Amino acid sequence: MTTTTPALPATVAGEAVPRRAFDVRPLVLVVAVALVAWPVVGSSSTWLTLTIAGLAMGMIVFIAASGLTLVFGLMDVLNFGHSLFIALGAFLATTIFAAMGGAASAPSVAANLGVVAVAVLAAMALAGTIGLGFERVIVRPVYGQHLKQILVTIGGAIIGEELIKVIWGPAQIPLPPPEALRGSILIGEASVEKLRLVAVVIGLVVLASLLWTLNRTKIGLLIRAGVQDREMVESLGYRIRRLFVGVFAAGSALAGLGGCLWGMNQQIVIPQIGGQVNVLLFIVIIIGGLGSTVGCLFGALLVGLVTNYVGFVAPKLAMFSSIGLMVAILLWRPQGLYPVVNR
Amino acid sequence: MLARLVSHDLPKSRWLALALVLVVVALALTPFVFPGTKALNVAAKVIVFIVLAASFDLLLGYTGIVSFAHTMFFGIGAYGVAIAATRIGATWPALALGAACALAVSLVLSLVIGLFSLRVRAIFFAMITLAVASAFATLASQLSDFTGGEDGLTFKVPEALQPGTEYAAEPFLGASIDGRLATYYLIFVVAVVLVLALLRIVNSPFGRVLQAIRENDFRAEAIGYRTVVYRTLASVASALFATVAGILLALWLRYNGPDTTLSFEIMLDVLLIVVIGGMGTIYGAVVGSVLLVLAQNYLQDLMKIAATAVQNVPFVSQVVSPDRWLLWLGILFVLSVYYFPTGVVGRLRALR
Numbered sequence: 001m002t003t004t005t006p007a008l009p010a011t012v013a014g015e016a017v018p019r020r021a022f023d024v025r026p027l028v029l030v031v032a033v034a035l036v037a038w039p040v041v042g043s044s045s046t047w048l049t050l051t052i053a054g055l056a057m058g059m060i061v062f063i064a065a066s067g068l069t070l071v072f073g074l075m076d077v078l079n080f081g082h083s084l085f086i087a088l089g090a091f092l093a094t095t096i097f098a099a100m101g102g103a104a105s106a107p108s109v110a111a112n113l114g115v116v117a118v119a120v121l122a123a124m125a126l127a128g129t130i131g132l133g134f135e136r137v138i139v140r141p142v143y144g145q146h147l148k149q150i151l152v153t154i155g156g157a158i159i160g161e162e163l164i165k166v167i168w169g170p171a172q173i174p175l176p177p178p179e180a181l182r183g184s185i186l187i188g189e190a191s192v193e194k195l196r197l198v199a200v201v202i203g204l205v206v207l208a209s210l211l212w213t214l215n216r217t218k219i220g221l222l223i224r225a226g227v228q229d230r231e232m233v234e235s236l237g238y239r240i241r242r243l244f245v246g247v248f249a250a251g252s253a254l255a256g257l258g259g260c261l262w263g264m265n266q267q268i269v270i271p272q273i274g275g276q277v278n279v280l281l282f283i284v285i286i287i288g289g290l291g292s293t294v295g296c297l298f299g300a301l302l303v304g305l306v307t308n309y310v311g312f313v314a315p316k317l318a319m320f321s322s323i324g325l326m327v328a329i330l331l332w333r334p335q336g337l338y339p340v341v342n343r
Numbered sequence: 344m345l346a347r348l349v350s351h352d353l354p355k356s357r358w359l360a361l362a363l364v365l366v367v368v369a370l371a372l373t374p375f376v377f378p379g380t381k382a383l384n385v386a387a388k389v390i391v392f393i394v395l396a397a398s399f400d401l402l403l404g405y406t407g408i409v410s411f412a413h414t415m416f417f418g419i420g421a422y423g424v425a426i427a428a429t430r431i432g433a434t435w436p437a438l439a440l441g442a443a444c445a446l447a448v449s450l451v452l453s454l455v456i457g458l459f460s461l462r463v464r465a466i467f468f469a470m471i472t473l474a475v476a477s478a479f480a481t482l483a484s485q486l487s488d489f490t491g492g493e494d495g496l497t498f499k500v501p502e503a504l505q506p507g508t509e510y511a512a513e514p515f516l517g518a519s520i521d522g523r524l525a526t527y528y529l530i531f532v533v534a535v536v537l538v539l540a541l542l543r544i545v546n547s548p549f550g551r552v553l554q555a556i557r558e559n560d561f562r563a564e565a566i567g568y569r570t571v572v573y574r575t576l577a578s579v580a581s582a583l584f585a586t587v588a589g590i591l592l593a594l595w596l597r598y599n600g601p602d603t604t605l606s607f608e609i610m611l612d613v614l615l616i617v618v619i620g621g622m623g624t625i626y627g628a629v630v631g632s633v634l635l636v637l638a639q640n641y642l643q644d645l646m647k648i649a650a651t652a653v654q655n656v657p658f659v660s661q662v663v664s665p666d667r668w669l670l671w672l673g674i675l676f677v678l679s680v681y682y683f684p685t686g687v688v689g690r691l692r693a694l695r
Contacts, residue, residue, distance in 0.1 A: 275477075
């Protein structure tokens with residue numbers, strides 16, 4: 001979030017605050033990756049399907065990762081327990097889908113979307129609440145000690161995963177999408193899964209509200225300022241700790257939402273889901289530049305697109321595609337796409 | 344003499360010294376004192392984990408960087424021996440070739456990862472090793488022609504180490520003198536040498552620089568030490584030791600699969616051993632490995648009994664079931680990071 005400062009209020013004298021130009025090269029890169037993949041994939045309809053799937057995956061990963069990168073940017077806390085909230089969101093979705101089985105199997109689109117909405121909101125509420133507790137018990141005692149932070153958050157993630165197994169059982173739970181959201185619709189000749197469209201729409205809504213909060217509100221201004229220079233914000237009299245707790249809870253809630261969507265996308269939920277996604281999240285926030293929200297978005301989109309293209313063209317290489325991407329990006333920009341200053 | 348052997352890094356606590364002597368004597372005499380296959384298997388596992396955890400301590404405790412790829416190198420060692428033994432045959436040259444290849448692969452891989460991620464920020468290392476390790480685990484289970492996939496590889500060891508090879512007609516003190524026993528003592532001797540070598544490394548000038556980097560990397564850099572070089576060297580050394588530990592495990596089990604060496608659970612075990620035993624003391628790895636492996640093998644039986652006792656209580660029976668063993672380890676882990684950051688060894692030393 002360091003390079004975008006649109007619409008800062010003009011100063012008293014009426015002069016506009018100088019704005020740093022938005023670095024468009026990462027955006028160009030995302031588009032270029034999609035365009036290069038077109039001839040490689042071959043058929044246009046397959047390409048469209050893959051692109052939408054990639055964007056949907058990118059959106060979901062972005063939602064889940066945004067909290068992680070902000071928490072790191074604000075307080076230098078690297079939370080290895082972030083995956084816990086993803087798993088929590090996914091498992092709560094299974095419970096809610098089972099509890100509202102009637103509405104989920106009804107052929108009405110409204111009822112189906114209602115179930116999804118309830119699942120999403122519940123996942124966010126639960127993950128946010130647990131996130132508050134997690135911050136208080138696990139993260140707060142070890143502020144400023146990187147090594148202990150990594151160890152303790154890993155410990156928290158282990159405990160959380162085991163408790164999830166206690167509550168939901170160690171077996172995998174199917175999470176079939178509601179009746180009306182199954183199958184796919186045809187755009188031209190490309191078939192696009194309806195669920196993916198829902199994910200893209202939810203992703204866009206979250207993205208818009210996140211960007212709005214960060215760029216147009218006082219709290220967002222403080223968060224961005226805190227990421228750049230924590231001590232300065234504190235010396236101006238703002239309690240960055242309190243802000244941080246809020247960001248941590250919101251980030252956890254977003255992770256819960258991401259987990260809920262990821263579970264629906266995969267249509268199956270296993271207790272190890274958090275660990276699997278966690279690896280992706282780390283790759284994404286490293287690509288984006290630790291602490292940068294916009295970088296996180298482009299990183300997520302790149303990872304989503306590349307994973308889907310490579311998964312189609314050379315399935316054996318799919319698991320290395322994101323790591324290869326990360327290596328390439330870091331060779332280009334060692335601090336990530338959008339380096340956060342002062343770090 | 345003894346002080347030179349442990350590189351003048353004495354236990355500095357009567358109780359710790361006693362515990363260490365007890366561990367070494369018990370491990371040396373296990374085949375004769377504790378009869379049965381289970382005891383021998385547990386002892387062999389303890390030995391391998393001591394090497395694995397001590398090499399991880401070089402990284403975590405002495406250099407202050409967290410790696411999640413340690414089991415990857417452990418797995419490379421085990422797969423090196425396993426693949427060589429299945430492809431070429433159960434001969435010593437084949438095993439040596441497999442071990443050499445594994446060491447070479449580990450060397451290159453750890454060097455690349457270290458130079459690549461430690462150059463930017465030390466904290467990258469934790470994330471990047473996590474990503475690489477998970478990709479490697481997937482790779483190992485996917486290349487099933489080569490690695491046996493999820494089933495793993497069962498292989499034969501050279502004749503001198505096979506259980507069928509009898510060296511003495513009569514059992515001695517209740518233990519038959521066979522290839523199994525020879526394997527056990529081979530592992531034991533190699534492990535002792537490796538742990539002493541690690542003690543030598545951490546107490547050398549090089550080890551002191553690592554500790555300086557752990558305490559204050561900025562300052563170490565300012566004094567004139569290239570922290571990137573030292574950190575990378577530490578991670579390479581620790582990877583090579585882990586590879587040898589993997590070779591030892593494969594020799595003992597005569598089997599290797601993704602779950603035995605590559606799984607994230609083993610990574611967690613190693614983390615727990617080092618943290619609970621005491622970071623930054625090679626002895627912590629010894630004490631921690633003994634505690635964890637013993638608990639894993641014998642405490643779980645107790646949990647099983649407890650779980651059957653409270654079978655009818657819905658939530659509690661789930662929590663104390665042996666499958667939820669990691670839950671308790673996780674809680675212990677978090678508590679020990681908070682309250683006993685110096686681990687068992689630190690506590691014992693504080694006692695004096």
